[in-house]
Amino acid sequence: MRPRQEITEMFSTFVQLESDKFSKWLIDVKLRRNIQNCIKSSPEFSNSENFWAVYWYKHWLEQSDDLARMHLSAYLQEPIYWTAKKTIAKFANNQYSLADYFQIANSEIETILKHFNPEKCSSLKAYATMAIPSRLKDVLRQRKEADICTNWALLRKVSKKQFLEALDKAGLSSTVIAQYRLAWTCFKELYVQNQPGGTKALPSPERQLWEAVVNLYNRERQSQLTQPSPQCTREKIEQWLTQAAIYVRAYLYPPVSSLNLVISEDNATTTLDLPDLSSDSLIAEMIAEEDAQDQQNQQSQIQAVLLKALQKLEVKTQEILKLYYQQGLTQPEIVQRLQISQPTVSRRLIKARETLLATLLEWSQEAFNISVTSNLVKDMSAALEEWLEIQYGKSI
Missing domain, CATH: 1.10.10.10 (Winged helix-like DNA-binding domain superfamily/Winged helix DNA-binding domain)
Incomplete structure (x- = not known):
């Protein structure tokens, strides 16, 4: 059991980095006030950190509670920081900085939480300590693939849900989205993968294929589009799909600079004097154990x-x-x-x-x-x- 003050700090503080190093802990006033009110209204609540981790997890899962998500993000700052620090140490030539890795891992919190099962793993932090490095590796691999993936390969493998969400996030109108969607559907139907090297190096479609896509689009537009739409040209279809690929790429693999963590709506924060992450702690011991396991796996x-x-x-x-x-x-x-x-x-x-x-x-x-x-x-x-x-x- 931990003192309630420690529990409060654990679920309302965030790491601040300066010059690619740990600088200090910032406490989010709104989150601190929220957890203090919860404790006051229900004094019988446990002082166990895992109790509160599961409590906020269930609130987030069942009610899509944004405050609950922020509490969990605060709680997982340590394993995120250590994952970023270990990741940058593994690469001789880093494309990203420590802060970049930290931000990327932070942005994946919801994905990591979705796979947590309290019935199978009693400790959220223990689960996150293993899940965060794995998820970060996946994201870095996907980003690397995106860098070498052609627009046509990207449009071939993106799902309908991702495609539409990317266009919506780009701020397109419903009419334009419908046109892009029909053009993309026609493209996917006709541009069959027949390259031995897989999808990454799919070449630009040839003129004959573009003409087939245009013909299919013009046949389908009257029944598929709710708004009247004129006949489309090859140049227009190619322009739409090229722009759509740009939107999809930006949606799936946003630049690291756009992943800055927003601590709270009112951005009310104060500096908190907590132990430096460079000092020994329980999480440091867990990382050491993980290092030993990694070494054993590498030897195998x-x-x-x-x-x-x-x-x-x-x-x-x-x-x-x-x-x-x-x-x-x-x-x-x-x-x-x-x-x-x-x-x-x-x-x-x-x-x-x-x-x-x-x-x-x-x-x-x-x-x-x-x-x-x-x-x-x-x-x-x-x-x-x-x-x-x-x-x-x-x-x-």
Whole structure:
């Protein structure tokens, strides 16, 4: 159980960053007043932080209560901050700053909350500590895909709901939205994906396809549009869909600068003297435990990647590796045992190490988005040599 003052602060304070570092805690006066009134009106309420987390979660879920959402956003500031800090540390070349990652994670609070089930997980903060990093990774992956996705690929994969919401958010009239929607429907019906590389690199539609889209639109407009609409041209359809793609992209992947967290309607805040997030805390311990789990998972992945690469080597090469690492034979002894030349043994050993090292480096680049440097190659090479000795010591 926690003191009520601590509970009040926990659900009404927000992190402020300056120069991409934690600066101070800001308390939202409106949120503080709201939770204090709740406690006064029902003094029998528990002082358990998880009680209040579930309380505000149910209010948000059942009543779409905006204040409840803000209380939950305040409550999850710590795991959001630590996720942002861990994320920026994982990338050598960051497209985003710590504040950017923090803002992106903040903007995903509602999505994260939608998947929380109090019956399966009693602690919202424990759930969020795992869910926030996962959601942030998904968002970053989607943003990366959006950067290389053509307009036509984007229009092919966007849902009807997302398409209409994007146009509505862009401020278009209902008449224009109806025209855009019909043009998009005709486009999706005719622009069938037939590219072996998937949707990301779908090329611009050819003239013949545009003409087919225009013809279909002009046939359907009289029955599909409630407002009278003149015949459309190829240029107009292409212009509509190009603009629609811009609206959809802005809706699905808004610029980070637009994700600034609005603390409250009246923006009434005061500075609160709470512990610096850089100091040790329960959440820091949880992060440390997560780091240990991440490291264990990475080791398991490396093991699987290298074993798969090892099994793809030629049988004769695998036999040489086994003799060299498991039985400890020298190269001259292997030459005698297998009746092959010294250069062949040496070449196969070198080639096997190079193949495994290349596989390991490729996996590292994909998993951590890191650049290959001479120091990295040196470290990976030493780690690979150690792995081979340990692996063959287990008798594959």
